[in-house]
Amino acid sequence: MKKKIYVLLFAALVSAPLAQAQTKKKTKAKVKTEAVIQEPEMERQVVNYTVESGESTAEIFARTITAADLSKYLHVLASDEFEGRETGQKGQKLAAAYISNFFRENGLIGPVASNPGNTYYQKFNLEQATWKAAALKVGKKQFVYQKDFFLFGDAPEQPTQQLDLVFAGYGIDDKNYSDYRNLNVKGKTVIVLAGEPMDKAGNYLISKSKEASPWGADSRAKTRAATQKGAKNVLVIESSEANLQKSMEGLKHWLDSPMIAFPGKDRRNPTIFVSPEVGAALLNTSAKKLQAYQNKISESGKPVPSEFKLATGVELQTEKVRSPLPTENVLGFIEGTDKKDEVIVLTAHYDHIGMDPTKTGDQIFNGADDDGSGTSAIMEMAQAFMEAKKAGAGPRRSILFMAVTGEEKGLLGSEYYTSNPVFPLANTVANLNIDMIGRTDEKYAGNKNYIYVIGSDKLSSELHDINEIANHQYTKLELDYTYNDEKDPNKFYYRSDHYNFAKNNIPVIFYFNGVHEDYHKETDEVDKIMFDKMETITRLVFHTAWELANRDERIKMDSNKK
Ligand SMILES: [Zn+2]
Structure with a gap:
């Protein structure tokens, strides 16, 4: 001692x-x-x-x-x-x-000479933005925000956008399984199915196990792949109505909270998550035919070209209320x-x-x-x-x-x-x-x-x-x-x-x-x-x-x- x-x-x-x-x-x-x-x-x-x-x-x-x-x-x-x-x-x-x-x-x-009022504070302005309204129109049908769909990300500059759609199956771009072969997605909204397809034995196709690969576990892998290929944004069709509701419940607080960023920063187009019903409307098909398409992928174990004729006249309306949000780093110097x-x-x-x-x-x-x-x-x-x-x-x-x-x-x-x-x-x-x-x-x-x-x-x-x-x-x-x-x-x-x-x-x-x-x-x-x-x-x-x-x-x- x-x-x-x-x-x-x-x-x-x-x-x-x-x-x-x-x-x-x-x-x-x-x-x-x-x-x-x-x-x-x-x-x-x-x-x-x-x-x-x-x-x-x-x-x-x-x-x-x-x-x-x-x-x-x-x-x-x-x-x-x-x-x-x-x-x-x-x-x-x-x-x-x-x-x-x-x-x-x-x-x-306090080393911040530019803020003589309080030299311990490095003050700056952020901006907070809250969704005011959002709507998705497919032809004459109008879908409701936070009921039929939700948005993840920022509102684009123009409040009303016509969506130029392209369908990319599950939106997977893996070595042995790519939905992007011979597909041009530049400037388009890429429609993808949520999750990862399974084979008949119940194993995921990419991970080849009972546990989904990152492609199935996290939609960000799909948005990343699509944006890398020049897509404008991604629209994800949830696998079931219940799953969409579950996602929205889990994200409720987050969806209703303001998004905080530097003012005037490039506004990213939002990822759009929709119910199977909205998905069917966008693909001009029925829930049953969509399921049949997914079954075909499970059976063949590889991407299957679709015969869906995508809807036209699809419009996304978004509006956010923006206000300045001053904040400060606190600095002490020796x-x-x-x-x-x-x-x-x-x-x-x-x-x-x-x-x-x-x-x-x-x-x-x-x-x-x-x-x-x-x-x-x-x-x-x-x-x-x-x-x-x-x-x-x-x-x-x-x-x-x-x-x-x-x-x-x-x-x-x-x-x-x-x-x-x-x-x-x-x-x-x-x-x-x-x-x-x-x-x-x-x-x-x-x-x-x-x-x-x-x-x-x-x-x-x-x-x-x-x-x-x-x-x-x-x-x-x-x-x-x-x-x-x-x-x-x-x-x-x-x-x-x-x-x-x-x-x-x-x-x-x-x-x-x-x-x-x-x-x-x-x-x-x-x-x-x-x-x-x-x-x-x-x-x-x-x-x-x-x-x-x-x-x-x-x-x-x-x-x-x-
Ligand atoms: Zn932390």
């Missing part, structure tokens, strides 16, 4: 354990790394920190990161008062005020010492998905894990680095702590920041992003000692090594790289704010605990958070950031992995 002693702070300024670990690594992997030797810029002074013997400077301040502090912040961020922190809404504004006050109280600088022009950016999104007033019972999606946990971690690290700075051990490079808005609406806050950076992207050394670190997923049920690490080796092997060494030296978590695999179907690398930095050639690490049964549900509550686990992971991010900020050489970009 280590003994607790009091020493002068500067006695511990050479971070010996990290230096040791790096020397070891150096001989083993021939990675160029430097020991961190701090040049104190302030007068020699006695600081009342409890220092364990042999402790590095980084460790002294890592220990200020505690489960108790994290719990304090998260109990505020994930409280019902903050109403699920929906982008542009009252709860998000309350959270922004809370985070910026915290930055101010802890002595961080200026570095001798390398202050280079910046490390630590991010977590503080927005979540708000409330659902149509729900009975709990209507508030508190987003404790997603991503109140990451936001609390950012705040706690900001405080730890400020403590270090106040004690004369501030970072050599500058550190920007950014609580990001609009993540749940499509990584919008980080997109805005990287398009309008407060510090030049060329000087941005790395981005460490935290999104969900307070829970465990199914794979690690009962084991808190892990974290998924995503993206660390994609642009810089040094970044990867630094994180590995910091973990080896200080936190000893199992670093799980499952989701770092480009072939992993979850594609988490593209699904949080770090991706907007990576896109701009900035090395990133994404820290993530995986999804769980409360993900994006009203049950993502603060009382389920494991704060001791959060503490360890936050310390890992802190140590990695510390090394990035204090090493002699900026990390090198030496890889370009997918």
Whole structure:
């Protein structure tokens, strides 16, 4: 057991354990790394920190990161008062005020000179658009929105469009099964059948098993294939009336919620989901003949040319009400010492998905894990680095702590920041992003000692090594790289704010605990958070950031992995 002693702070300024670990690594992997030797810029002074013997400077301040502090912040961020922190809404504004006050109280600088009213806020306008009306006319027949069909996506520029239709069977474009052979879909609305055809034994034709391939499981594979071939959009005929109703019920809240995007962005044509009855009208056939066509495919095991004569005079009417939605990223800045022009950016999104007033019972999606946990971690690290700075051990490079808005609406806050950076992207050394670190997923049920690490080796092997060494030296978590695999179907690398930095050639690490049964549900509550686990992971991010900020050489970009 280590003994607790009091020493002068500067006695511990050479971070010996990290230096040791790096020397070891150096001989083993021939990675160029430097020991961190701090040049104190302030007068020699006695600081009342409890220092364990042999402790590095980084460790002294890592220990200020505690489960108790994290719990304090998260109990505020994930409280019902903050109403699920929906982008542009009252709860998000309350959270922004809370985070910026915290930055101010802890002595961080608000770096947004363009917003003199509050230099902690990077303000910008999004736009919200809600469906006002939609109708689908086939000849004289008029079909009703959210009864016979629904729309997924944005409303096109013109409120009334004539649809130029083409039928593409199941809309599958696979190596051994393609509905697109000799089919020109350029500029057209492609009609496809939902799902994946089965053979007579009940196996899916593409997956050749009882489980559907992505073609059958997710309509996005079909929209992607069609758009890649130049189609205007896709119309999906649901396999049954009941399935259409089930989809609409599940999506009700989403369909009625405004869509949020940057104003004036290209408006994508919506994907149209229709009942079999509407489908039959569009194909000028009957439900029975449509079924017979599907049976033929099952029997032959391959695409079958159809004899449907498609309806003409098909008109889609859409209208959305649009209004501006102001929101803000919250930025706190610690200026570095001798390398202050280079910046490390630590991010977590503080927005979540708000409330659902149509729900009975709990209507508030508190987003404790997603991503109140990451936001609390950012705040706690900001405080730890400020403590270090106040004690004369501030970072050599500058550190920007950014609580990001609009993540749940499509990584919008980080997109805005990287398009309008407060510090030049060329000087941005790395981005460490935290999104969900307070829970465990199914794979690690009962084991808190892990974290998924995503993206660390994609642009810089040094970044990867630094994180590995910091973990080896200080936190000893199992670093799980499952989701770092480009072939992993979850594609988490593209699904949080770090991706907007990576896109701009900035090395990133994404820290993530995986999804769980409360993900994006009203049950993502603060009382389920494991704060001791959060503490360890936050310390890992802190140590990695510390090394990035204090090493002699900026990390090198030496890889370009997918
Ligand atoms: Zn998230």
